[in-house]
Amino acid sequence: MKAILTDITKCIGCSECVVACKAYHELQEDIPRHWHRNDGLSAYNWTAIIHKEGPHYIRKQCRHCLEPACVSACPVAALVTTDEGAVIYKPEKCIGCRYCMVACPYGIPRYDWEHAVPYIQKCNLCHDRISQGKQPACTEACPTQATIFGERDELLAEAHRRITAEPGKYIDHVFGEFEVGGTSVLYISDIDLGFLTYPVKSGDKVLPKTTAPAMSAVPPAFFGMGAVMGGLYWFCKRRERLQNEKKNEEADS
Numbered sequence: 001m002k003a004i005l006t007d008i009t010k011c012i013g014c015s016e017c018v019v020a021c022k023a024y025h026e027l028q029e030d031i032p033r034h035w036h037r038n039d040g041l042s043a044y045n046w047t048a049i050i051h052k053e054g055p056h057y058i059r060k061q062c063r064h065c066l067e068p069a070c071v072s073a074c075p076v077a078a079l080v081t082t083d084e085g086a087v088i089y090k091p092e093k094c095i096g097c098r099y100c101m102v103a104c105p106y107g108i109p110r111y112d113w114e115h116a117v118p119y120i121q122k123c124n125l126c127h128d129r130i131s132q133g134k135q136p137a138c139t140e141a142c143p144t145q146a147t148i149f150g151e152r153d154e155l156l157a158e159a160h161r162r163i164t165a166e167p168g169k170y171i172d173h174v175f176g177e178f179e180v181g182g183t184s185v186l187y188i189s190d191i192d193l194g195f196l197t198y199p200v201k202s203g204d205k206v207l208p209k210t211t212a213p214a215m216s217a218v219p220p221a222f223f224g225m226g227a228v229m230g231g232l233y234w235f236c237k238r239r240e241r242l243q244n245e246k247k248n249e250e251a252d253s
């Protein structure tokens with residue numbers, strides 16, 4: 001089981017990890033929307049640096065939960081776990097229902113407003129790279145090794161070793177060791193990182209035990225919503241194209 005350990009005390013806020021992620025995944029320039037949450041994540045920013053007083057720089061990304069709420073909430077298995085620990089998205093299956101966005105305790109999946117498909121975007125732990133024995137683009141790019149990649153159990157041991165070696169420097173807690181059943185993205189820090197959990201602290205309880213019964217109550221008619229939304233998107237785009245063509249014709253005549 002692979003993981004990332006981010007040590008907040010080592011991060012200098014250079015954003016090399018953000019740049020590397022965008023470059024590797026060929027993510028386009030972000031288009032700010034007034035309804036975006038103010039944390040820097042979007043369909044085209046899969047990781048972001050949050051600034052806090054100190055200064056402190058906190059890298060936000062998908063936590064790759066060991067028992068992900070997004071996976072259990074998805075009615076069509078468009079989000080799946082992998083042996084490596086990455087939680088990955090299968091756009092060909094997605095119907096755009098956004099249940100994963102509601103279910104995620106960390107507020108990670110983001111809707112792609114620019115394209116008809118794929119609907120949802122998020123960090124995939126560079127699954128293609130790690131399944132070939134490489135490390136993620138972001139950890140490779142970090143100049144201070146504030147964010148490192150490895151086996152989850154070894155990174156947990158390293159995290160506890162650092163905390164024990166400098167007890168006055170770190171909070172005595174590895175964020176992600178147990179929360180919501182544990183995550184593959186871990187943090188150690190000198191400030192509380194509870195604010196990364198959205199919208200409220202959810203403790204160590206495994207969330208799929210809550211989301212799975214809820215999903216079984218969803219009426220089958222709901223699954224037609226994806227097709228309806230797709231049809232609406234196609235209709236709006238077609239109308240926009242026809243209006244533009246008409247305007248161009250009028251300008252030419």
Ligand code: SF4
Pocket residue numbers: 062063064065068069070071087103104105106107108109122
């Ligand atoms: S952080 Fe959210 S999107 Fe990422 S695996 Fe966990 S539930 Fe899914």
Ligand code: SF4
Pocket residue numbers: 020021022024025046047061122123124125126136137138139
């Ligand atoms: S693990 Fe890969 S996809 Fe996730 S933030 Fe890092 S570079 Fe981006």
Ligand code: SF4
Pocket residue numbers: 010011012013014015016017018049057059141142143144145146147
């Ligand atoms: S590359 Fe490393 S030091 Fe720079 S912002 Fe990212 S985690 Fe922090």
